[in-house]
Each structure stands twice: as C-alpha cells, then as structure tokens.
Amino acid sequence: MKRCIFLINYLAIGLLFSCQYEFPEPEQLSPDSGQADFTKMVTIGSSITAGVMDAALYNRSQQNSYAVILAQQMKEAGGGDFNVPDINAENGDLILSATGGNLGRLILTLNQTTGSILPTPIVPGDALTAFSGDKTTLNNFGVNGLSLAAALLPASGNIQEPSNPLFNPYYARFASDPGNSTPIGDAASALANGGTFFVFWLGKNDVLPYALTGGAIPELLTSEQDFSLRYQTALGTMLQANLEAKGAIGNIPNINELPYFSTVAWNALPLDNTLAALANSVFTDYNNGLDNLATAGMISVSERDLRKINFTAGQNGFVIDDKTLTDLSEMGLPSIRQTNIEDKVALTTGQILGLSPGEDPTLIYGVTVPIGDSYILLPSEQEIMEEKINAFNQIIATTISANEDRLVLVDTKNLLERIGQSTETANGIALSNSISPPYGVFSTDGVHPNARGSAVVANHFIEGINDKWNSTIPKANPNAYIGNDLPR
Known part of the structure; x- marks a missing residue:
C-alpha cells in the first residue's frame, strides 16, 4: 500500500483570522478586602498554578498564570507583592514530549503543503535552570506534575543530578532545601511568615497522569483512602501554619472534557x-x-x-x-x-x-x-476517571466543610462544564472549550489554560472569594490577556 500522509485539520478556519477582539469593561465596585486580608497571599498547586501553557513553563506563561493574575487583582483590594520563582526561559522545556530532546513550547503551525494546522514544538527549547533569586520571598509554590504525595514527600537529588524516581526538577529549582524540603512545607513556611491568605489547588495530578497515558497504567490513579489522608494532611498543614489565614480551594475539573481529548476527532x-x-x-x-x-x-x-x-x-x-x-x-x-464517537x-x-x-x-x-x-x-476508562474525580471532589468538599469559616470551595469543575456547554462568557463573549483562537481558553497542549483562560480562572476564584467574605476584588478583563498565537 502506498505510504499515505492524511490531512488532519484539527482547528476551525477561524484560526486564520485575528485573535484580538474587544470585551466591554465590566462595571466594578470600589475594591475592598471585606472580611479577608490579602496583604500576603501564598499559592500551592500543580502546573496550572505554576503557569504551564503550551506544554512548557516559560516567561510569558509564568507571568500570565491564574495565580499571578489573581494577585494582580487583589492588589487593588489591599494585596501585596506576589513573587514567583522566575523561569528565565523564552520557550521553555517541553514537558509533554514523547521523544525528549531540546524542544520548547508548542505553537500552532500551518503546513503549507497539506494545509494542516498542528501544535508543533519550538526548536530549540531552553534548559531548565535553578532559581537564583531570594527563595524566602516567594509566594507561588506551583509545581508542574505535583501530586498530593509529591507535595508531602521530599525528593532527593538536585537539578543537575537527580537520583530519586520522585525527583521533580520543577520543584528542585526553587526548593528551600533540595532533597529535604517539601512543596507543602515551603508553602506553609511562607504562610507562617506573615501570610494572610492562601490558594490551595492540588489533586488534579492524582488522576491526570492516568488520562494522559490513555488509561494504560491503572497504578497512576491514587486510591480514595490515600487521597483522603494526603489531602487532609496537606490542607491541614496550611491551616495550621497560620491560624488566622483564610483560603480558597480549587477542586478537580472533569479531565475527560479537556480539549486534549476532543481536538482530534474520533473519525479523523x-x-x-x-x-x-x-x-x-x-x-x-x-x-x-x-x-x-x-x-x-x-x-x-x-x-x-x-x-x-x-x-x-x-x-x-x-x-x-x-x-x-x-x-x-x-x-x-x-x-x-x-x-x-464514544472514544x-x-x-x-x-x-x-x-x-x-x-x-x-x-x-x-x-x-x-x-x-x-x-x-x-476508552469508554470504560472515561467512566473510571469520572468516578475517581467525583469521589475526590467529595473528599475535597467534606474537608472544606469542616473548616468553612476559613475556607471557600471554588468549583473549577463546574467552570469547565459551563465552558464546554458554551454557557460561560467573559464580559458578554462566549468562551470555547478549545485551543482555537480567538475564543478558545486552552493553550496549544489542550490541558492548561492559555493566558486568556487563566484570566477566566482567576475571575472564578475572585467570584468565590468575594461571595464568601464580602470582598470586592475587581475582576480581570480577559481581553487584556493573549489567547493562542496564530499559526506560523
């Protein structure tokens, strides 16, 4: 049979048009912190909190994470500085690469011969380097690939010579004591040192790796017993670090609905x-x-x-x-x-x-x-995923309800569902659960939001915080943040 290269067009023709559009500015109340205090916010989470976009952590993605955007909006309601462990990389190091090598973030590329539009790595990428700034002033402890177990356990090794299977170079690059400290421990220390508010969004990576490997490795799913113990330990550590600090807690979105699993059609x-x-x-x-x-x-x-x-x-x-x-x-x-159609x-x-x-x-x-x-x-694997996510989210909700005076649940699962149903808007503009500009809120990896999507996520946290503590943190304008770049 003659070798064939099939034309696979993932994205709507709208990709070929400008991704800039105008949002009307929402009417805002005078900023006020209400019954909360945003003087020093500390965030702990996984890749979304770190700012991974386009399958890489790089300068633009890091500075447009939902955590950074949230902190910027909080400043108007009394919030302070928000320091991140600067990545110092223009293209980053591709984290979803199946082949490895010096590959950078994904970009949309137009094949001039076939007309196909595909996410393609930038070459070359940037080597991951250690953070050289002052670790004691950090506010953001988002770490790519961070599961609950990894958040609680030290991973020996260093960024040059990792020696432990649990070693995470994205944490090692800014860990307070590489090989001995833990992400939760570092975040708790930052909160204890004058912190007033925290955002906690862990749990996604107790199911996501199973999904990204097509359900081929069931061992990647955390048991409900282990999830409950680890979640209560991690969140409890943050609560105990500062008995006065309040917090916003994100739950786990329905991973089955990510564009990673819908961009390529079943009949492609x-x-x-x-x-x-x-x-x-x-x-x-x-x-x-x-x-x-x-x-x-x-x-x-x-x-x-x-x-x-x-x-x-x-x-x-x-x-x-x-x-x-x-x-x-x-x-x-x-x-x-x-x-x-069920796959x-x-x-x-x-x-x-x-x-x-x-x-x-x-x-x-x-x-x-x-x-x-x-x-x-497969359909059976999707069902397993959904059952796990629902069970884990129930554990999260129960844990929060035991500390409801200090915590608010931010239902990110519901947010993604609304985006998938085209019922979520940003200042009157409908958003799409896709990687297609201008209205797609996901970056080119189909897993992490782009900058515009991060602004939408930040606004969702702001809504929860404002409702809980009568704050009036102003929302971000998503149009101030870039969506995916047009194909090259």
Whole structure:
C-alpha cells in the first residue's frame, strides 16, 4: 500500500483570522478586602498554578498564570507583592514530549503543503535552570506534575543530578532545601511568615497522569483512602501554619472534557474510494473470522459488529488496540476495532495518524498498524476517571466543610462544564472549550489554560472569594490577556 500522509485539520478556519477582539469593561465596585486580608497571599498547586501553557513553563506563561493574575487583582483590594520563582526561559522545556530532546513550547503551525494546522514544538527549547533569586520571598509554590504525595514527600537529588524516581526538577529549582524540603512545607513556611491568605489547588495530578497515558497504567490513579489522608494532611498543614489565614480551594475539573481529548476527532481519518477499498482488503480474513466466531457463539453479535473493520469514502474511525475486548489471540485474531464517537482521542495522536512507522509503505498508523492504548481513553476508562474525580471532589468538599469559616470551595469543575456547554462568557463573549483562537481558553497542549483562560480562572476564584467574605476584588478583563498565537 502506498505510504499515505492524511490531512488532519484539527482547528476551525477561524484560526486564520485575528485573535484580538474587544470585551466591554465590566462595571466594578470600589475594591475592598471585606472580611479577608490579602496583604500576603501564598499559592500551592500543580502546573496550572505554576503557569504551564503550551506544554512548557516559560516567561510569558509564568507571568500570565491564574495565580499571578489573581494577585494582580487583589492588589487593588489591599494585596501585596506576589513573587514567583522566575523561569528565565523564552520557550521553555517541553514537558509533554514523547521523544525528549531540546524542544520548547508548542505553537500552532500551518503546513503549507497539506494545509494542516498542528501544535508543533519550538526548536530549540531552553534548559531548565535553578532559581537564583531570594527563595524566602516567594509566594507561588506551583509545581508542574505535583501530586498530593509529591507535595508531602521530599525528593532527593538536585537539578543537575537527580537520583530519586520522585525527583521533580520543577520543584528542585526553587526548593528551600533540595532533597529535604517539601512543596507543602515551603508553602506553609511562607504562610507562617506573615501570610494572610492562601490558594490551595492540588489533586488534579492524582488522576491526570492516568488520562494522559490513555488509561494504560491503572497504578497512576491514587486510591480514595490515600487521597483522603494526603489531602487532609496537606490542607491541614496550611491551616495550621497560620491560624488566622483564610483560603480558597480549587477542586478537580472533569479531565475527560479537556480539549486534549476532543481536538482530534474520533473519525479523523479521511479516505477516498480507492484507499478505502484497499484498506478493507487487508481485513477480509479478520472480518470473516469474527463472523465464524459469532456463529459459533464464542463472541456476541454486538461484539462482532464492534470489532469489524470497515472503511468508507470520507471520514473514518481508525484502527486501535482495545484491551477490553474478548481475547481471541488463540484464534489468531487481535483485539482491535475502529474508533467510534464514544472514544476520547489524545491530541498527540495527530503526530502519528496516517504515517508509516518505518520504511514499509504498507504499514500505516490507524490503518494497518493499530493506534496504541496510550493514545485513547476508552469508554470504560472515561467512566473510571469520572468516578475517581467525583469521589475526590467529595473528599475535597467534606474537608472544606469542616473548616468553612476559613475556607471557600471554588468549583473549577463546574467552570469547565459551563465552558464546554458554551454557557460561560467573559464580559458578554462566549468562551470555547478549545485551543482555537480567538475564543478558545486552552493553550496549544489542550490541558492548561492559555493566558486568556487563566484570566477566566482567576475571575472564578475572585467570584468565590468575594461571595464568601464580602470582598470586592475587581475582576480581570480577559481581553487584556493573549489567547493562542496564530499559526506560523
């Protein structure tokens, strides 16, 4: 079969137009702190709190995190300086790279030959370096990849020579005592040293790694028992660090709904009549074998129909491995099927779909070579994810309710749901749960918000804080913050 490179257009044609647009300025009340005190705010969280965007932490992303934007708005209501561990990198170090190497943040790139628009790394990227500033003045303890366990445990090693599997270079670069201190310990110390308010947003990375690996590694999901113990310990440490400080707590969004799993469509494989017929000829024996097994009662008719491979002219589901299917390997039949509308496809699938893994032109990913489990969230895996997130969020809500005089729950799960339903607006402009400018609020990695999305998240925190303590922190204007850059 002739090697094919299929045209996969992820984004609407609106990408080709300007991403600048005007928001009307909202009417604001006179700023006031109400029953809270924002003199010194401390934040603890994962990559979103750190400011990761476009699969990297770099200067522009770090300075446009929701935490930085929130602190800027708090200044008008009595807030003080907000210091971050400066990354000093224009392009950053790609954190979602499957191949490694000196790659920087993702950008949208227009292929002049095919017309495809793809997130592509900048080359070269920037080496991660240690923070050289004053660690004792830091306010932001957001760390990429930070799970609850990693927030509580010291990871030995240093940024030049890591020696521990738990080592996190993004924390080591600004840790108070690399190898001995912990992110929670450092954040608590900052809060104890004159802190008046804190933002706590941990828990996402107790489920996200499972999702980003397509549900292929169940061990990446934290148990509910461990989550509860670790969450109460981490939040309790912050509460005990300063008995007067109040805090805003973010919960876990529905990770199934991230653009990382919706940008590449389940039927992203375009074929003409000739190619469809050629591809179908490869699976004649496979389909006949399924018919025979169904007739013999060894598999159900519904499973036979699910497993059958049938390409047509137009957009097609592509061939994937599915470990949940009946094992028919003894009959010489693999556990494969075509994707359908219930599957969630990873954004990174676009990097291989329709391409050949080697020199053999008959081998094509998604046709004759199944797409692996790590690229697809199967329906059963999505259900596991949703159950975990709901259980973890209930633990979070219960923990907050035990300290409701000092804490407010900021329902970020609800925010993402509203954005997904196109019911969330920013000053009258509907936002979209996508990476497509100008209204998409996610950066090009499909996981982290872009600067404009970070302003929306900051506003959501402001709403919760203002409602809880009768504050009047002014909201940010999302149009003051850039969305995704147009394709290069």
